[in-house]
Amino acid sequence: MTGIDPTTTGTSEAGISETGTSDEVVRAHAEQQFADELTALRNVDDRPRPPRWAMSPWAVSTYLLGGELRDGTVITPKYIGSRRLIEIAVASLATDRALLLLGVPGTAKSWVSEHLAAAVSGDSTLVVQGTAGTSEETIRYGWNYASLLAHGPSADALVPGPVMRAMQSGAIARIEELTRIPADVQDSLITILSEKTLPVPELDTEVQARRGFNVIATANNRDKGVNDLSSALRRRFTTVVLPLPDSLADEVDIVTRRVTSLGASLDLPADLESLSEISRVVTVMRELRSGLTADGRTTIKSPSSTLSTAEAISVVTSGLSLAAHFGDGVVGADDVAAGLLGAVVKDPVQDAVVWDEYLETVVRGREGWDDLYRACRDLGPAPMGRA
Known part of the structure; x- marks a missing residue:
């Protein structure tokens, strides 16, 4: 599923409004719900932007932490806590290192992940939801089996997963509850994060990540049945621990x-x-x-x-x-x-x-x-x- 461009105008048959949201939607994506703030930030943002980022790291942190722009627009805080933690998270995404948001349940890990992706890529919907049943195909790619049986392996039969789509477009992919995914499936990320490629041996080819691609993963450290990350995988993440509120x-x-x-x-x-x-x-x-x-x-x-x-x-x-x-x-x-x-x-x-x-x-x-x-x-x- 692809995200809806917050700049979309007009109303479609599905009931999408001028801001890209719908009054029939129970919960709009971050880039839809806060489209006005994101647009205002992009309009005043004159700082350097990493390749394919919708705004600069300064603007991303301002979107998360809140503030008042020089044109008078008030940006509401999405995260209340340490400014430095958010700055570290944003700075990590601007490098080739993935980001791991770690903490006890309920510390806004998924919330921060969604808003970071919305601010950086304008699309927070490239998500893999980690569960005990998450397979390697969910992270990498699958196949249209009707086409596969009729014509054999081909590019048309390949169904890219969220991570592959993020690599192709140079966007942020999100992996929720990484430690709930079986360890052998987790390790399928190692090549993606280290080599920035995703081999497709069935087609004798590979997908190379475009600049701007990165991964935000979340994990909690109090979940029963957690699958610890291997040292090889953990080294490829910058870990930011989100604490419970201080006061x-x-x-x-x-x-x-x-x-x-x-x-x-x-x-x-x-x-x-x-x-x-x-x-x-x-x-x-x-x-x-x-x-x-x-x-x-x-x-x-x-x-x-x-x-x-x-x-x-x-x-x-x-x-x-x-x-x-x-x-x-x-x-x-x-x-x-x-x-x-x-x-x-x-x-x-x-x-x-x-x-x-x-x-x-x-x-x-x-x-x-x-x-x-x-x-x-x-x-x-x-x-x-x-x-």
């Missing part, structure tokens, strides 16, 4: 921005200015994953779940939907309680004990949290009963 304020800001965006795209008629529950949801997540209360006075047990920023976004978005459709439009404790329970209690035995202890030792006695404690208790005992 409560940063994490609240991230969740607020994402929930506001999701609420608008889903047309949820709720009062986004009254999302006071965000701070409490984020506080619960941060305390449980760190094993320490915010004031540093009480040690608590941590559940088996990651409780990332992505989980907090999911909890608040679910609460927003409940408030919009079954409440008064203002997110309250009753709306987020069920989401918190579902996010924390992944293991019905051990996590249930952790959640009950946290409610009794932290939430119950915290000033101003009485409504959250009651809402959580009104849901009944956590799965498998209380400790």
